[in-house]
Amino acid sequence: MYNPRVSHYRALRRSLAKRFSGRGVVHLRGGRPVPRNFDVEYAFRQNSDFLYLTGVEEPGCHLVLDGAREILFVPRVDAHHRVWEGHVPSPAQAKRLFGVDRVMYVDELKKALRGRRVVPPAALRDALDEMRAVKTEGELGLMRRANAVSAAAHAEAMRAAKPGMREYELQAVFDAACLKAGLKHLAYPSIVAAGANGAVLHYRKNDALLKSGDLLLIDAGAELGGYAADITRTFPIDGKFTRRQRDVYAVVLAAQKECIARARPGLISADLHVHSMRVIAEGLKSLGLLRGSTDGLVEGGAVRLFYPHGLTHMLGLDVHDVVGGKRRVLPNPTKVPVRFVARLEPGFVVTMEPGVYFIEALLKDPVLRRKHRGSVNFAKADSFLDFGGIRIEDDIVIRDGPAENLTRVPKEIEDVEAACAG
Ligand code: GLY
Ligand code: MN
Ligand code: MN
Numbered sequence: 001m002y003n004p005r006v007s008h009y010r011a012l013r014r015s016l017a018k019r020f021s022g023r024g025v026v027h028l029r030g031g032r033p034v035p036r037n038f039d040v041e042y043a044f045r046q047n048s049d050f051l052y053l054t055g056v057e058e059p060g061c062h063l064v065l066d067g068a069r070e071i072l073f074v075p076r077v078d079a080h081h082r083v084w085e086g087h088v089p090s091p092a093q094a095k096r097l098f099g100v101d102r103v104m105y106v107d108e109l110k111k112a113l114r115g116r117r118v119v120p121p122a123a124l125r126d127a128l129d130e131m132r133a134v135k136t137e138g139e140l141g142l143m144r145r146a147n148a149v150s151a152a153a154h155a156e157a158m159r160a161a162k163p164g165m166r167e168y169e170l171q172a173v174f175d176a177a178c179l180k181a182g183l184k185h186l187a188y189p190s191i192v193a194a195g196a197n198g199a200v201l202h203y204r205k206n207d208a209l210l211k212s213g214d215l216l217l218i219d220a221g222a223e224l225g226g227y228a229a230d231i232t233r234t235f236p237i238d239g240k241f242t243r244r245q246r247d248v249y250a251v252v253l254a255a256q257k258e259c260i261a262r263a264r265p266g267l268i269s270a271d272l273h274v275h276s277m278r279v280i281a282e283g284l285k286s287l288g289l290l291r292g293s294t295d296g297l298v299e300g301g302a303v304r305l306f307y308p309h310g311l312t313h314m315l316g317l318d319v320h321d322v323v324g325g326k327r328r329v330l331p332n333p334t335k336v337p338v339r340f341v342a343r344l345e346p347g348f349v350v351t352m353e354p355g356v357y358f359i360e361a362l363l364k365d366p367v368l369r370r371k372h373r374g375s376v377n378f379a380k381a382d383s384f385l386d387f388g389g390i391r392i393e394d395d396i397v398i399r400d401g402p403a404e405n406l407t408r409v410p411k412e413i414e415d416v417e418a419a420c421a422g
Contacts, residue, residue: 006099008138009055010070012131016053017065019127022116026065026124033059045185048317049128051226054098056089056128062109069101071112076105126325132316133324134347139316140397142227143349146183147406148397150221151231153177154409155193158235159422163212167192171206171217178222187228187319190220192417198388201309212238214247215388221319228319230351231407232393239420244387248356251283252390253411255354259311260396262401263403265346268330270338273311276354277303277336284356289384292375299335302375305362307355313340315349315395324348348398349406357389 020026044059054063055071062073072095077088091103104112135143153174160173171192178186193203195214203217209218210216216237221229234252236245255276262272281297284306286288290297297303314321323329323342330341344350362368363381394407410419 001009004136005055008136009053010099011138012136013053013063013065013070014068016131017068017070020065020119020123021067024119025113026063027118027419028053028065030054030056030061031059034304035368043346044186044356046226048226049132052128052132052317054100055225056098060106062106063342064109066116071102071104072098072100073106073109074111076107087150090130096419107206114419129322130325130327132322133314133328134345135316135349136347140349143315143397144240144406146187146222146224146227146229147231148408149178149181149183149224150231150330151407151409152181153220153222154218154231154233155419157218158410158416158419159231161210161216161235161237161420163210163237165210167194167197167206167208167210170210170216171220172365174218174220181222183222183224185223185226187223187230191218191232192220193217193388196358196386196388198234198390199359201357210237213242215390217389217391219393220393226317228315228317228321228373230315230353230393230395231409232353232355233409233411233416234392235416235420240417241369241413245390247287248387249323249390249413250326251280251287252354252356252392254283255279256352256392256394256411259352259354260394260403260405261301263344263350263352263398264395265344265398267344267401268275268333268341269312269344269350270332270334270341273338273340274298274334274336276311276373277307280307280354280356289377289380290375291377300372300375301336302372304336305359305368305372305376308356308357308359308362309353309355310338310340311354312350312352313344315351321349344398345402346398347399349395350398351395352395353390353391353393355389357391358384358387359389360385 030050033041036042060075064071094103101188156177157170192206194210194216198217217234219232221231277298281294281303296352332341397404410416
């Protein structure tokens with residue numbers, strides 16, 4: 001079981017219970033194991049809300065907040081379970097470990113809730129979304145550490161990458177570095193994409209050969225206490241950027257740094273996304289890949305052929321974290337389709353992850369080619385189809401002043417080359 005920092009979780013439970021004071025009992029069910037096949041289960045990862053309120057990493061538990069009284073329900077285990085799974089804390093031990101008022105068995109839950117008015121799931125969902133969006137200093141401490149370990153793992157992968165290796169060997173370097181630091185869960189399956197695979201946004205195969213002259217894109221992060229790091233770096237496999245790679249990299253880096261510098265409370269994330277599209281459109285114009293007015297390239301969608309994903313998303317217990325509940329829902333104020341629209345607040349943790357990709361499925365699409373033939377230099381873009389893509393992704397905390405960047409992995413061209421050289 002994880003994390004006896006009882007006061008952190010207790011404060012969050014108190015704050016949730018207060019919202020429903022006099023309105024019913026909060027009942028939250030923890031995660032249950034998911035079967036993989038026959039009697040093998042997937043590695044268990046606790047439900048994010050349950051983790052948020054308890055830090056309990058074991059499956060099959062429930063939490064009840066009845067006014068100021070907190071009851072954790074744990075599965076009753078028999079000798080057979082102990083033979084196969086080992087020691088399970090007694091209720092008295094669990095009570096101390098998790099700082100709740102009482103520990104009962106799950107088979108007693110029904111009776112405990114009988115005749116009680118339970119907070120409706122939608123209201124509970126909304127309250128948790130509101131609370132989880134703004135991170136406490138305790139949560140930020142966990143996120144900082146998850147980021148530091150993931151950053152070191154990225155740097156190790158940069159040093160280790162050599163032509164002739166397979167993508168999964170670098171995945172092994174990254175994943176092992178996190179595990180060796182005691183972070184047993186990754187926040188999502190590591191994306192390790194060499195050459196043209198870098199243009200597959202959620203590439204998963206991770207089995208291709210690393211070739212000299214190509215780029216390697218690694219999007220990977222570990223989690224601590226459930227809190228995710230989500231970091232991407234793109235670097236040259238043989239340690240030196242080519243001219244062409246350097247040019248595209250500089251465009252993505254400029255967009256990312258500008259957006260981090262602008263990120264402030266009150267700003268709407270979609271406006272920041274549009275800003276990143278503008279920087280990328282201008283950069284691609286200077287490289288001769290796009291032509292025309294920047295407004296036209298952004299609003300007409302041509303830039304999306306090269307940058308087809310969001311700039312940012314919330315980060316926390318889920319890698320694509322909750323966006324803060326119903327009261328924070330905003331209409332999209334921009335003229336471009338943007339999925340994540342939030343007014344940034346102090347304590348939000350968000351990613352900043354612009355990218356430029358040469359994606360065959362978009363660049364060779366006859367409808368898109370016709371639509372954007374005035375804006376895109378397709379002859380030139382076609383010559384980049386072996387390039388893959390470049391994404392640079394950091395995790396930042398919105399603060400009253402400048403944002404705090406949690407991610408310290410080399411990203412300036414000379415620093416990346418130095419990191420690759422070890
Ligand atoms: N790693 C998934 C993402 O960057 O959103
Ligand atoms: Mn991300
Ligand atoms: Mn990512």
